Amino acid sequence: MKKDPVLIFDFDGTIADTFHYLVRIGNRLSEEFDFNKIDPDEIRDMKDKNIRETIEHLNIPLLKIPMIVAKAKKELHKEIESVEPITGLKEILLQIKSLGHKMGILTSNSSKNVMGFLENNGLDFFDFICTTSKIWSKNGGLKTLMDEHGLELSEVIYVGDETRDIKAAKKAGIRSAAVTWGYNSCKTLEAQNPDYLIHSPKELFQLFI
Helix, strand or coil: CCCCCEEEECCECCCECCHHHHHHHHHHHHHHHCCCCCCHHHHHHHCCCCHHHHHHHCCCCHHHHHHHHHHHHHHHHHHHHHCCECCCHHHHHHHHHHCCCCEEEEECCCHHHHHHHHHHCCCCCCCEEEECCCCCCCHHHHHHHHHHCCCCHHHEEEEECCHHHHHHHHHHCCEEEEECCCCCCHHHHHCCCCCEEECCHHHHHHHHC
């Protein structure tokens, strides 16, 4: 009998609407860590870049990235109470959960930020939450998570909003669902050939049909 898919979600830009928060935080940190700010007029173009291209475009010092990421997480925590879910997503997640489907989160954000957000927004019902320090690729975290929870490759779908999420799913041997409401543009995501391209929260239901 075919098993219902287990959805593992990325957090930033996929569940939590943090894009503009992180742009603002990044611009504040640019002076301290000596990299370029993101101009409001170039935000749309930035969505066409993957993470490596973004780092190169902003001239972010590679050796400083761990410090920048750590500080950005702390800065986001100060504002986490005002961060909201992607519009229309909460209702869909609640509906999926009510049907008894398994859902989890794998993110490079901090567990403190994720838990605070979920509790603040009445979304603290995920079956498992895993954080990883790997910003380049999350495939190792996906494999570890699946081993820990006894999940089969064929039943897992990783839902994310960036090209690196699609690549991580492929490396881990699972399906990917790319959502177009987050960090990367639809054009950029489509070029990576995800298994599913999701344009609205309601389309997540089609993964169970």
